[in-house]
Amino acid sequence: MTNQSRKASPFDLSQRTLEFGKRIIKLAKSLPNDSVNRNLVSQIVRSGTSVGANYCEADESDTKKDFKYRIMICRKEAKETNYWLNLIIEANPGLNNRIQSLLNESRELVKIFASISRK
Template identity: 45%
Template sequence: MPSDLKQRTKAFALRIIRLYSALPNTTVAQVLGKQILRSGTSVGAHYREAHRARSTAEFVSKLNGGLQELEETNYWLELLAESETIEPSRLNPLSQEAGELTAIFVTLVKNAKNNEPA
């Protein structure tokens, strides 16, 4: 699973990059776009950092950082849709993937905490 999730988070980042590249050249779109570009591409970086963790606590901390970035990415996706900057239906697949990645990260955090020696 780790290499699959490594690829999946990288694919998510690439989709975010393509979304940013397709945004209109308006001030609102560019401001929101830069925010989502930063948060959406950070998810995979946090995941990779987690696998270099020296302890369970550090692993959990890095994954929680990824969860924060996913939540932020969802927020920017909502703003892009609700501001009608981009057609909401075009954002649904990205929102769904962010939700699925969130569920996976939550499960990884729970499993790590449950397996941690007392």
């Protein structure tokens, strides 16, 4: 897949996934520092920032097969991030409203990557 065809998209997915990762880090830094949240933070920072990192790798793929493989990893990481966000809400119910936009974004990213992988 050429960089040219990907640049024609109506939004910058590299920037969007970077912003998603930044928002995940901001959330992680704001959580109370207790034993449950420490474990959740470790997991969500790993998966939430991996979405963008893997998209950067996909964007530099030399073959369509490698591109598709990397996009599927992006999808899996976005789904995993959704899982951890739900557990953070369970552990911190007062943050439900604040986390909803991150949940929505992770769901949208899953759909975007699923759509890209089918092409």
